[in-house]
């Protein structure tokens with residue numbers, strides 16, 4: 001995962017134009033989100049995302065930082081989300097610790113990531129961006 005992140009391949013996805021403060025209820029701090037085609041093409045839809053839907057969130061220390069200090073990533077591994085269990089979750093926090101690295105069926109991926117992302121789009125408080133649903137809070141069009 002780290003070598004793929006360092007390759008910068010995700011920068012050809014659909015990325016937000018600027019670093020921004022996290023949108024509630026996010027714990028991620030300053031960040032910039034890139035969505036792949038599977039998310040971007042359906043950003044304004046209502047159905048579940050297709051298998052292969054993925055996003056990278058670059059984490060920054062401040063709005064003026066020039067390089068990310070960490071990353072959060074997810075990938076939908078099946079057309080059925082299974083409540084988040086069929087998504088792969090990864091996060092390297094600023095400081096270096098890996099807070100998740102695995103499917104949302106167990107461990108921190110389940111208790112932390114799915115524990116919050118499962119509510120995406122459920123109500124106004126969990127819809128920080130238009131089109132948020134099925135584990136995705138901010139789909140970048």
Ligand code: HEC
Pocket residue numbers: 021022023024025026027028031033055056057072073074089090091099100109112113114115116117128129135136137138139
């Ligand atoms: C308490 C709630 C919460 C927790 C816990 C959480 N997230 Fe998020 N996450 C959010 C919110 C809200 C956003 C959208 C933030 C924004 O637009 O600024 C987000 C955004 C993201 C994004 C960018 C795409 C999107 O859906 O907006 C990724 C990737 C991501 N989170 C991965 C993770 C991973 C991996 C973990 C577990 C280590 C995790 N998140 C834990 C709330 C949470």
